Amino acid sequence: MSARTAQLLLVLALFAAAHGAVTGCGSEQGSGRGAQARTPGHSPMAEARARQVADAWDGSEAARAWRKGYYPIGEVVQLPEDAFHDAADKLAFGNQNFALRGQLPAAPRKNGRVKWESGGSLTLPLMEARQAYEAVARGGNDGPHLTVTGAKLGEMTLDTSRGPATVPAWLFTLDGYGTPLKRAAVRPLKPSTPPVEPVAEGPSDTLQPLSQLVGTARDGRSVTVIADHGACDDGPAVAVLETDGSVVLSASVVGANEGPCTKQLLHEKVTVKLDRPLGDRILLDAFTGRPVPYGGPGLRA
Structure with a gap:
């Protein structure tokens, strides 16, 4: 066997080994x-x-x-349709920096109903607007912030372990935005x-x-x-x-x-x-x- 032939065979063997290592990775x-x-x-x-x-x-x-409970697998906080106006507002949301201007309303009733698109519903205690706000506004630094000027109880749709559902939600009005920031007003059940x-x-x-x-x-x-x-x-x-x-x-x-x-x-x-x-x-x-x-x-x- 010539030296050139031996080198060619060695190269082919190394190529085959490398190819096998790649295709065996799953x-x-x-x-x-x-x-x-x-x-x-x-x-x-x-x-x-x-x-x-x-x-x-x-x-x-x-x-x-x-499978009988309420367990979100989608966003429990949904942004305004026109979010965000600038990088500062985006940073404020990411840092959970909010400021409250005015009073938040009390829940109009004790319970709310989660309704699944596939059928079925579940009645759960409603969270107060203040609790929902504090779940979103956890920041506290001196950087940019979003200003909440009011809130009302409404609904939002999100994905859950049982498929899409319509759930009670607090709709927070943000200064400068035409549509609200939504936060689910019911908590998941304890597994x-x-x-x-x-x-x-x-x-x-x-x-x-x-x-x-x-x-x-x-x-x-x-x-x-x-x-x-x-x-x-x-x-x-x-x-x-x-x-x-x-x-x-x-x-x-x-x-x-x-x-x-x-x-x-x-x-x-x-x-x-x-x-x-x-x-x-x-x-x-x-x-x-x-x-x-x-x-x-x-x-x-």
Whole structure:
């Protein structure tokens, strides 16, 4: 064999090995960085844990209670149609900086009704306008602020674990805006005790807790979650196990580097595609064994 032939064979072998490494990585999902998310298939331990969580929830009393309750998976705070007028107003909302000019009304009744698009309703206690305002206006710095000049009780539509619903809402008038800022006026029910315990050990490269759910695609075929990772790794990965009754997400960190590293906790949006729409299936975190909590920008439902 000539030296040139031997070199060619070596190059082809290396190419084949690299190609196999790439195609063996599993499905790819979109991430908050705009790059392809690192989403390998389940490790044996993570897959076993995801199956344990799915089996515990499917058909459980906790799952039945979840499907009968009010649990938002969409924004409980909705912006005015013409928001925002400028960067200062956008910054004020992000920092939850509000100023109140005038008095807020009392709730006209004790209870309000949540009505689902698919049928069914639920009566829940109404939150006072002051409580709703304080849930939004948590900032307190000297930067830009939005001014609330009044409020009235109305309605808003948002996504829930049972599909779209019309819920009572406080409609806050903002100085300079033609449409109100809406805040749901009923609180989610307290979830039932989960039928499975959290992972006994702390977070590891194999399994990490998810931070929160931040959105569901309009067609229900993908969900976007926030996953945590460190400063010395390649970022988070989220694998998915789908059953008829649940969707279990398993978060992990990939490419962790050995050696000294700063103790930084970074957050990244990861969009996970589903084989079929989420529907009324329960979105679960494999690490905690609980439904993934929903939370918009600084606003956890």
